[in-house]
Amino acid sequence: MSYYYRKVKELLKEQWAFLKNNNFLKSILTLSSGVIVGQAINFLGMPIISRIYNPAAIGDYTVITSSASIINAVATLGLMTSFMLPKEDEKARGLSRLVTVSTLIITAIAISLAYIFSDEYTLFDTEKISYGAALLVLWAYSFFYTVSNICYAYVNRMKQYNVMFWNPIIGSGINIILGIIFGALGWGFVGYTLAHIISFSANIIHLIVHANPYARIVEKQNRAIPMLREYIHFPKFQMPANLISTVANQMPVYVIGAAFSTTVLGGYSMCMRIMNLPASLLATPVNRIYFREASERYNNGKDIAEFTFKIMRTNIKLAIVPICILMVFGRQIFSFFLGAEWEMAGQMASVIGVYQLLLFSSQCTSGDFTIIRKNSWNLISSICILIMQIVLFVIFNFVVDSTVYMYLFAMALCLTIRLIVAQIVFFAYLKMKLKVYFIFLFKYIIAPCIICGIINFIIY
Numbered sequence: 001m002s003y004y005y006r007k008v009k010e011l012l013k014e015q016w017a018f019l020k021n022n023n024f025l026k027s028i029l030t031l032s033s034g035v036i037v038g039q040a041i042n043f044l045g046m047p048i049i050s051r052i053y054n055p056a057a058i059g060d061y062t063v064i065t066s067s068a069s070i071i072n073a074v075a076t077l078g079l080m081t082s083f084m085l086p087k088e089d090e091k092a093r094g095l096s097r098l099v100t101v102s103t104l105i106i107t108a109i110a111i112s113l114a115y116i117f118s119d120e121y122t123l124f125d126t127e128k129i130s131y132g133a134a135l136l137v138l139w140a141y142s143f144f145y146t147v148s149n150i151c152y153a154y155v156n157r158m159k160q161y162n163v164m165f166w167n168p169i170i171g172s173g174i175n176i177i178l179g180i181i182f183g184a185l186g187w188g189f190v191g192y193t194l195a196h197i198i199s200f201s202a203n204i205i206h207l208i209v210h211a212n213p214y215a216r217i218v219e220k221q222n223r224a225i226p227m228l229r230e231y232i233h234f235p236k237f238q239m240p241a242n243l244i245s246t247v248a249n250q251m252p253v254y255v256i257g258a259a260f261s262t263t264v265l266g267g268y269s270m271c272m273r274i275m276n277l278p279a280s281l282l283a284t285p286v287n288r289i290y291f292r293e294a295s296e297r298y299n300n301g302k303d304i305a306e307f308t309f310k311i312m313r314t315n316i317k318l319a320i321v322p323i324c325i326l327m328v329f330g331r332q333i334f335s336f337f338l339g340a341e342w343e344m345a346g347q348m349a350s351v352i353g354v355y356q357l358l359l360f361s362s363q364c365t366s367g368d369f370t371i372i373r374k375n376s377w378n379l380i381s382s383i384c385i386l387i388m389q390i391v392l393f394v395i396f397n398f399v400v401d402s403t404v405y406m407y408l409f410a411m412a413l414c415l416t417i418r419l420i421v422a423q424i425v426f427f428a429y430l431k432m433k434l435k436v437y438f439i440f441l442f443k444y445i446i447a448p449c450i451i452c453g454i455i456n457f458i459i460y
Helices: 001-023 023-052 055-075 089-116 131-157 163-183 188-210 224-230 233-259 262-275 277-299 304-339 342-362 375-399 404-429 434-459
Strands: none
Touching: 023 163, 023 304, 023 375, 055 089, 055 131, 055 188, 055 233, 055 262, 089 131, 089 188, 089 224, 131 163, 131 188, 131 277, 163 188, 233 262, 233 375, 233 404, 262 277, 262 304, 262 342, 262 404, 277 342, 304 342, 304 404, 304 434, 342 434, 375 404, 404 434
């Protein structure tokens, strides 16, 4: 007995020593633990939120924030992935100022034009709020969301992982507490939106106190206009790619809202919120560290193919079980946890599970083409997504009389194929043996989804 005890003790010591000396793993664990606590707060508050806000209110919020993300794709000039690239911190601060100024100017112009021409055309339709008020919400969300991401990226650059640990906890805590208070007061859509915007503001203050991306800039070449000239390839290639990709990614919101209703859209929004939990818990913090680490390795002439693949393979093992459970028992879980009116969201989860599983693996290594300076592929890929979404929009709105589930299945299938092609192209650029990737694809994506499909068929 003492022999085995000694062996286990030695093994634990070895693992602890390995963890202490592995900065990459320590960074991921710090960020992940903060995100996990933050998501746990969201998770515990969700049954209350889903019962005091109806699907229509959440649907209105979704369609407004979807429009904001499209405007932001232009307003940020494609520079949101650029903060890790400069060697000097002052250059990163110059980029922060450039993105903030461009966001203020471009969003103000876009919203002013949207209001002026509202008699002829509106960006979206809402059930719970006037169009003018919705545009003000759109501007506030765009600005605070962008600044929050800029501050987070700068703190990540400065490797202040303890600050990053607390940030999602602060944001989630304030969002849930205020959301419940405002909902109890009967503020509906306004309360739901205000809680989000205040939580963004709290995150910004917390981050700036520890690492200010807007601190003083001494060198003239690091100010906004010179930085725009130096990083002009981002507005040329990454911004159009981001815009096209964002429009394509947000098209389901507009299709579902227009073809069905904002109530159905609210169900879709809640479905995506639950299905994205694995990404929020792990993929996002892993990607923050991956992008910095992979950029440094690539800039130093090191091969990042094996490094990237290992991250994908390691982390998808953690997402398979929860996503597969949602694919099979989504209706029961959503109905029990959120309330009977959210059963539709559970049915949607079973339809898009395949795509969500593969999407998780790609989100862990998001920004990979930017790292290897192949931004043009991002543009090509985004154009393909947009064309695909337009084709699906035409088919399911004008040709085929279908349900929302048929549309979501077709969309998920097409997006899954696109992700597979993108990952193949990336590893081909890095000259990795693609046989290894195809084995990974079958083992962790195709086989689990086939099993879930068979179980679904037997049960339902």
